[in-house]
Amino acid sequence: MQRRTTAALSLVLLAATALAGCTSGDDEPDTSSGAAPTTEGAAPADPDWFCRLIESESVDAATDGRADVAREVEVLATADEYQCDVLVPTDDGESEVAMSLSMHRNIPGLADERLAEVQAIEGYTAGPEHLGVSYFADTLGVSVVPCKAEANGAEDDAEVPYVFVIRAPLDTDGATTASLFEPLTRMVKEMDQGYGCSPSKIHPIDQGQQTQAPGDDAETTTAP
Template sequence: MRTLRLLTLPAVAALALSACTSEDPARETPTTDDAVVTTDDGLEGSAPDSGWFCQYVAPKAIDAAVGTTAESPRELVVQDDEDGWACEVLNGGKGEQEPVMRVSILIGEEARAEARERAEAADGVRPGPEYLGLSYVSPGLVTGLTSCMAPGATDRADQAPYTLVAEQLSGEVDEATTANLRATLAGAAQSLDKSLGCAPKQAIKDQAAATTAP
C-alpha cells in the first residue's frame, strides 16, 4: 500500500494549513497524524478532508466526478517531492478502488511546458480565470500556469514556475464536473498564494512574451 509522505520543502510548509497567512509563513510542518487518518476497512488512502493537500477536494467535487454519491471515497497523496505534490481521489469498495480525480501542483519549466501543451490540445478548451495565471478550462481538465516563491527561497521576489492542474480521471464529464474541478483548483491556488506569494498576472505576461519571442 502506498502511504502519505510528509511535506519535504520547508519553504512551503505553510501550504499544509489553509488558514495560514503571508504574515506567518513559518508554520510547523505537519506530523504523520496531521497527514493521514488510518482506516481499518482495508481501503487505500485516507478519509476525505483529512490530508494536508487533499483537503482542497470538496465532497461535492468527488460526487460530481463519479456521477453519483461516491462509495467509500478515499484521498491519497501520490506525489510529495521536490517536483511538486499530487492528490488522487479513489472511489469504490475493497479490491475495486479506482482513481476518479487528481489535483496537482508542479514546480519547474518542464512541468509547465508539458501541462500547457496538454491543456492547449484538449477538446473544447477555453481561457480560464486570471487568478490561476495563464489558465485553460476544458471538459474534465483545468490548468493554471502561475509563478510563486521558489522552493528554499527567502525573498518572495525570487519566483519559480508553478503549474496547477485539476482533472477527472474516469466517468462522464459534464459542466458541473468541470465547475467543481475549477473550484477545487481555486482553493489550492488561494492557499498557495497566502503561503508563497504568487504572481498570476506576471505569469500571464511572461508566457505571452515567451510565445511571441523570435
C-alpha cells in the same frame, strides 16, 4: 459549510520538508522529511472535503454520486511536487482514480506539456485571470502561476513556474468542468499567501469565499 484548515498541504512547508498527509479536518499530519506517500486509500478526515480542497459535491459529480465510498490517497510528496488522488471502488474489487489534485514547482517543460494536454481537448476554455495562464476542459484543468521559489522571500527574488493540475478522468460528460477551477483557486491562494505569486492577489471565488493563511487553525474557512 465550514472546515478547519490544517498544516496538510500548507505550501509554506514545501521548501523545508516533503509534504505528507492528504487530509482535512483537525488532524495534524506528519510533516517530517522522512514521511512517505501512503499506498492505501483512506476516508477523508472531513467527509465534505477530499484532498482538503475538493468538495464532496465535485466528487459526487465526477463519480455519479459515489462520494460516500470514495477514498483519498497521497501518491506523491517531495520538496517540489505533491499529488493526492480520490479513488472509487470498481466491480472487480480494485479501485480507479476519480479525481486528482497536484502541484509541481519548477519542473522543466511541465508547464508546456500540461497546457498542451488541456488545449488538445475539444471545447477547452481559458480560465480566470487569478489563475495565471490556465485552461479548463472536460476532465482536466491546468493553472500555471509564477511564484517565489522560497517561502517568505525578498520582493526582488526570482520567480519560478508552479503548475497546478486538477483531473476528473471518469467525468467524460463534463459534470464537474465548471467546478474544476475552485480547488486550484484554493491551492493557488495558499501558495500566494505563503510564497508570493504573480498575480499576487488571488481573487475570492463564489459567494465571496475567503481562505485563511496556511497553518492558522484558529480560524475557519467558509466554502460555497
